[in-house]
Amino acid sequence: MESGxxxxxxxxxERRLRPSRWTELRRRLANMVAMxxxxxxxxxVLIPLGAVLWYTxxxxxxxxxxxxxxxxxxxxxxxxxxxxxxxxxxxxVVGLAALVAIPIGILAGIFINEYARARxxxxxxxxxxxxxxxxxxxxxxxxxxxxxxxxxRFSAYAGAVALSIVMLPIVIKTTEEILHLVPQHIxxxxxxxxxxxxAVVVRxxxxxxxxxxxxxxxxxxxxxxxETAPLLFTALNNRFWHAGLDQPIATLPVQIFTYxxxxxxxxxxxxxxxxxxxxMLVLVLSILLRLVVSRTTFDSEQ
Amino acid sequence: xxxxxxxxxxxxxxxxxxxxxxxxxxxxVFFSLCTVAGITVLVIVLAVIAQxxxxxxxxxxxxxxxxxxxVTWDPVAEQFGALPFIYGTVVSSLLxxxxxxxxSIGAAIFLVEITRGWTRTVLSFLIEALAAxxxxxxxxxxxxxxxxxxxxxxxxxxxxxxGETVPFLAPPAIGPSMLSAAVILAIMxxxxxxxxxxxxxLAIPRMQREAAYALGSTRWEAIRIVLGxxxxxxxxxMILGLGRALGETMAVTMVIxxxxxxxxxxxxxxxxxxxxxxxEFTEATTPLYLSALVEIGLVLLLTTLVVNIIARLLxxxxxxxxxxx
Numbered sequence: 001m002e003s004g005x006x007x008x009x010x011x012x013x014e015r016r017l018r019p020s021r022w023t024e025l026r027r028r029l030a031n032m033v034a035m036x037x038x039x040x041x042x043x044x045v046l047i048p049l050g051a052v053l054w055y056t057x058x059x060x061x062x063x064x065x066x067x068x069x070x071x072x073x074x075x076x077x078x079x080x081x082x083x084x085x086x087x088x089x090x091x092x093v094v095g096l097a098a099l100v101a102i103p104i105g106i107l108a109g110i111f112i113n114e115y116a117r118a119r120x121x122x123x124x125x126x127x128x129x130x131x132x133x134x135x136x137x138x139x140x141x142x143x144x145x146x147x148x149x150x151x152x153r154f155s156a157y158a159g160a161v162a163l164s165i166v167m168l169p170i171v172i173k174t175t176e177e178i179l180h181l182v183p184q185h186i187x188x189x190x191x192x193x194x195x196x197x198x199a200v201v202v203r204x205x206x207x208x209x210x211x212x213x214x215x216x217x218x219x220x221x222x223x224x225x226x227e228t229a230p231l232l233f234t235a236l237n238n239r240f241w242h243a244g245l246d247q248p249i250a251t252l253p254v255q256i257f258t259y260x261x262x263x264x265x266x267x268x269x270x271x272x273x274x275x276x277x278x279x280m281l282v283l284v285l286s287i288l289l290r291l292v293v294s295r296t297t298f299d300s301e302q
Numbered sequence: 303x304x305x306x307x308x309x310x311x312x313x314x315x316x317x318x319x320x321x322x323x324x325x326x327x328x329x330x331v332f333f334s335l336c337t338v339a340g341i342t343v344l345v346i347v348l349a350v351i352a353q354x355x356x357x358x359x360x361x362x363x364x365x366x367x368x369x370x371x372x373v374t375w376d377p378v379a380e381q382f383g384a385l386p387f388i389y390g391t392v393v394s395s396l397l398x399x400x401x402x403x404x405x406s407i408g409a410a411i412f413l414v415e416i417t418r419g420w421t422r423t424v425l426s427f428l429i430e431a432l433a434a435x436x437x438x439x440x441x442x443x444x445x446x447x448x449x450x451x452x453x454x455x456x457x458x459x460x461x462x463x464x465g466e467t468v469p470f471l472a473p474p475a476i477g478p479s480m481l482s483a484a485v486i487l488a489i490m491x492x493x494x495x496x497x498x499x500x501x502x503x504l505a506i507p508r509m510q511r512e513a514a515y516a517l518g519s520t521r522w523e524a525i526r527i528v529l530g531x532x533x534x535x536x537x538x539x540m541i542l543g544l545g546r547a548l549g550e551t552m553a554v555t556m557v558i559x560x561x562x563x564x565x566x567x568x569x570x571x572x573x574x575x576x577x578x579x580x581x582e583f584t585e586a587t588t589p590l591y592l593s594a595l596v597e598i599g600l601v602l603l604l605t606t607l608v609v610n611i612i613a614r615l616l617x618x619x620x621x622x623x624x625x626x627x
Binding site (some may be wrong): 027028030031034035037038039040041042044045046048049051052055056059103104105106107108110111112114115116120123124126127128129130131133134135136137138139140141142144145146165168169172196197198199201202222223225226227228229232233236253256257260261268271272275278279282283285286290 | 326328329331332333335336337338339340341342343344346347349350353354356357404405406407408409411412413416425427428429430431432434435436437438439440441442443445446447489492496520521522523525542545546548549550551552556576579580583584595596599602603606607609610611613614
């Protein structure tokens with residue numbers, strides 16, 4: 001550059017290859033357009049969340065009366081009444097499902113991470129992912145076939161079986177992932193002290209992973225509490241308090257569905273109120289979950 | 303060979319032979335319990351498939367392969383064909399993907415490449431919250447808010463403007479329709495596609511971006527290189543979303559109109575595999591009717607199974623490649 005009179009071959013080549021001003025402009029324009037579209041997409045993605053929350057709160061809040069939580073549904077045409085039986089029913093069915101899914105899920109998570117040979121662990125981990133993607137309505141058909149048909153009637157038990165299959169892979173997956181994060185030296189320290197392996201897992205590793213496992217349980221409960229499809233023909237529905245766990249039982253999601261597709265305004269109001277209860281429950285659980293997760297850290301050095 | 307590597311934190315190999323160790327009963331008992339629980343997953347997946355095959359046998363024998371190609375769904379005459387439901391499921395899910403994929407990839411790029419710190423945390427949380435909203439709540443919102451809005455602001459204008467020339471948009475535009483179902487499915491699959499894509503973008507080494515910037519790339523050019531590296535994983539994320547859309551039941555049942563016939567126009571009602579099970583299972587009075595519904599469940603199960611397996615393999619193989627790199 002300093003002499004400026006004769007260009008070396010290299011410099012000539014560089015000048016030829018240097019992009020023209022138009023290319024520069026086009027690149028910058030493409031960048032701007034892409035950035036705008038990307039930001040726009042993010043905004044659009046969040047609009048439905050805002051809209052769902054806005055309408056559910058707006059339409060549902062007026063239906064959230066004391067009666068809603070304490071009264072049985074009224075017959076068609078008679079205003080008032082509530083979803084007390086459905087709220088309790090949801091608690092019972094999800095509770096029963098959790099009783100089955102949580103212990104099995106945690107043990108299976110332990111098996112994958114602490115015991116299984118690499119290949120078997122991979123297979124089970126893969127099946128867990130696959131199970132996570134099964135349509136929940138198909139699990140309803142399964143529970144119908146194995147519980148409702150032999151028993152001869154719809155029941156809380158059948159609903160619980162269907163929901164436990166929904167919950168199981170979630171519990172397994174989070175347990176296994178969190179156990180994977182527990183540093184190896186904790187196990188080695190336990191074993192070095194002569195503690196049997198099962199005690200190392202139960203008393204040391206599980207304790208270290210407790211928060212993460214709680215996360216998985218919350219996640220599974222939140223998911224199960226909102227499930228409708230697998231309950232339609234297992235727990236069915238009930239206009240009254242349930243007459244035992246081997247009898248049909250009302251649940252909140254099924255009740256919301258029934259009310260929403262019926263042609264009565266009063267029922268629509270109640271469906272909105274039910275939706276509000278459900279969405280609040282789920283959001284509270286997810287926020288709780290965030291708090292739990294954000295505090296789960298292990299020292300990163302292995 | 304596409305699965306992730308052995309967990310680095312597993313017990314040393316020698317200690318896996320628990321029974322050979324200083325034999326404590328506790329080890330044996332606990333090991334057995336865990337093994338049984340671990341095998342449960344395998345048992346359940348196989349049992350679900352076996353049970354559905356067994357219960358669908360009546361219908362399988364009665365209609366054979368014609369079940370998949372017949373358009374007649376007549377419970378009274380006991381003639382059952384699944385084509386209208388297969389059509390409804392496939393078309394609504396693909397339309398949903400058309401809407402969801404570009405938006406999800408955009409949002410994932412925004413989360414990974416553009417924001418950091420607390421904005422990223424908050425946005426991630428909001429998108430996860432979107433995934434946590436129960437299907438039936440989307441359904442209620444769909445019936446009372448989305449369907450009327452789509453009819454007035456999208457479907458009717460479309461039918462008026464293009465209805466004559468484009469058969470997909472032929473009038474009359476009806477509220478509960480394929481279009482409504484596609485939109486609600488898009489909303490419900492966006493969170494999963496976004497979060498899986500985000501994880502994939504995060505897994506791609508920083509060096510790729512730094513190399514691109516060092517060569518004078520604009521931000522978009524650097525992102526395109528990263529997208530190129532992650533393309534199979536992102537494809538997996540799409541398929542995962544598709545699997546979710548295919549099996550989605552309640553929200554779709556509430557907005558699709560539940561009409562067991564095939565309309566070319568997406569502005570008219572349709573029916574899906576999952577919806578027909580949800581609506582008719584308790585009404586199925588004859589063994590053949592019930593069996594036909596179970597066979598529909600079986601079709602749904604096998605389809606989602608295949609789709610999910612493909613998606614997981616794609617996502618896993620990508621994650622694995624970069625973990626080892």
